[in-house]
Amino acid sequence: GQSLEQPSEVTAVEGAIVQINCTYQTSGFYGLSWYQQHDGGAPTFLSYNALDGLEETGRFSSFLSRSDSYGYLLLQELQMKDSASYFCAVRGYGGATNKLIFGTGTLLAVQP
């Protein structure tokens, strides 16, 4: 099976840097994705790591280490609008499917 674990809640202040971790147990996968979801809204795609290493997209960066079964999302220069839930997700091997397996989600609260 596949499971992805994340911290349930993280709190940080405006302007700071925060890291949201994702540890996983899976037999294999194509890549690690990150999605943001504001309360009551649609999940929106943030970042994708197909290979090990760091991917940077503006204020957001994502990292993957397959050898450590670990990834993280790094948010810099935090803004109040970054308060949301963040989910890591993998697309696994096996079968004719593109389904995503989502992590447990992290609720980020940005304080002034």
Place this chain on the structure above:
Amino acid sequence: GAGVSQSPSNKVTEKGKDVELRCDPISGHTALYWYRQSLGQGLEFLIYFQGNSAPDKSGLPSDRFSAERTGGSVSTLTIQRTQQEDSAVYLCASSSSGGQPQHFGDGTRLSIL
């Protein structure tokens, strides 16, 4: 349309009734997915379509749940004889055939009384 459209946005129904949820994907996206999200929880995969075929139905929780897709576009998720545990937000997503990234709709919030 510009994004994935789902209807209705909210649905309240009595236990035992049937419900139909609709998803209109992004034009040109061949892949379509249904997920379910219970309050404060992560997203749970239900079914995946490539074109009009569903090669992965492994997430459907019971035979009361079914889905179809026609014309390689609109999809309908049907829940028969609804139960209270079916209450959740049902999210639809679409993507190109490569599967990445997936673009989500705003969901249908289903409440079973």
